[in-house]
Amino acid sequence: MDFYCHxxxxxxxxxxxxxxxxxxxxxxxxxxxxxxxxxxxFIRFEDEDVINNLENVINEINNRIAESRNNQTSP
Numbered sequence: 001m002d003f004y005c006h007x008x009x010x011x012x013x014x015x016x017x018x019x020x021x022x023x024x025x026x027x028x029x030x031x032x033x034x035x036x037x038x039x040x041x042f043i044r045f046e047d048e049d050v051i052n053n054l055e056n057v058i059n060e061i062n063n064r065i066a067e068s069r070n071n072q073t074s075p
Contacts, residue, residue: 008068009040012061016047041068 003012013028032042043064050057 008065010064010068011035011040011042013042013044014047014050015044 002014004010005012011032015028036042041064043061045057045060
């Protein structure tokens, strides 16, 4: 887990080459499934996107935050 916001129950993962092996992918999926069952949501980015398309990454994070806040205030 790279970043976690408890208020929004949101994890932001930045996946690089260390996530390419099948063993690591399985661990990622298993951990994500456990946390999603607890109400935590995930956003995943490739490290190349963070390096080369940071503005888009930030926009996607901001959109997810807005969605989460809207869902928290909805009846």
